[in-house]
Amino acid sequence: MPAPLLSPSLLAGDHARLADSVRAVEELGLGWIHLDIMDGHFVPNFSFGPQTLAALRPGSKLFFDTHLMLDEPHRYIEPFAKAGANLISIHIEPAYDHAGTLARIRALGCQCGLVLNPGTPATAIAALLPQVDLVLVMTVQPGFGGQPFRRDMLPKLRQLADWRRDQGLNFRLEVDGGIDLATAAECRAAGADTFVAGTSFFRAADRAGFVAEFARMS
Numbered sequence: 034m035p036a037p038l039l040s041p042s043l044l045a046g047d048h049a050r051l052a053d054s055v056r057a058v059e060e061l062g063l064g065w066i067h068l069d070i071m072d073g074h075f076v077p078n079f080s081f082g083p084q085t086l087a088a089l090r091p092g093s094k095l096f097f098d099t100h101l102m103l104d105e106p107h108r109y110i111e112p113f114a115k116a117g118a119n120l121i122s123i124h125i126e127p128a129y130d131h132a133g134t135l136a137r138i139r140a141l142g143c144q145c146g147l148v149l150n151p152g153t154p155a156t157a158i159a160a161l162l163p164q165v166d167l168v169l170v171m172t173v174q175p176g177f178g179g180q181p182f183r184r185d186m187l188p189k190l191r192q193l194a195d196w197r198r199d200q201g202l203n204f205r206l207e208v209d210g211g212i213d214l215a216t217a218a219e220c221r222a223a224g225a226d227t228f229v230a231g232t233s234f235f236r237a238a239d240r241a242g243f244v245a246e247f248a249r250m251s
Contacts, residue, residue, distance in 0.1 A: 034194070035205060035226040037217075039247050040065035040098045042209070044080055045179075045231030051085065054235065055093050061244050065096045067209070067229045069175075070113070074104045075127065076176035083109070083116035090117030098122075098229075100148060100209070102175050107134040114141035122146030122169050125157050135164045146207070150175065151183055155192045165204050167227065168193055172220070173210030179232045182211025187223045194224025214246050221250055 043066055046054030058066050071080040099118035106123040121138045125147055138145040146167035147158045151174055170190055173180035193206055208220045209229035217228045237243040
């Protein structure tokens with residue numbers, strides 16, 4: 034299983050000073066930042082567009098872990114790739130050409146991922162697992178930060194981790210929603226290796242201490 038990786042969610046940062054929030058992540062020695070892209074349709078909220086990524090990209094060497102919560106993600110792959118996304122993850126739930134969209138993400142030079150909402154079983158993406166670099170399991174219903182962690186998602190994580198091992202695949206297994214040091218440890222035990230922390234990271238009284246504690250997770 035890959036070493037644990039922390040990907041703080043910019044959604045929980047200071048929206049009036051996004052560049053400062055990105056810089057704070059980088060200064061703590063982290064390599065990834067999670068960018069939640071919401072369209073007000075697939076989820077009941079709005080966040081960032083490709084212009085935001087393009088504005089942040091020149092000032093940061095962070096890996097932009099870009100999560101498209103969109104009704105029609107296939108229409109926006111190219112703008113986000115050109116804006117500087119390193120990895121683009123798409124939801125399985127809307128009806129569109131998932132395999133073709135994953136291939137398009139790769140063709141544009143980005144890594145690709147698939148995302149599962151809480152109500153979507155792991156079997157929904159089983160056939161596509163050999164195509165992806167990352168699978169994101171939502172541990173809350175997406176749309177808003179600060180929601181409580183759903184422990185009923187742990188069996189889904191274990192199933193995906195088992196398939197990864199049994200099929201000799203190497204995708205990262207990411208979790209997002211209610212992630213703090215305690216819930217990250219539960220997810221790690223279930224097979225997760227990549228952790229999106231929003232509220233718990235940006236509102237931590239001691240962010241450096243939070244990162245140090247996370248790094249000690251086995």
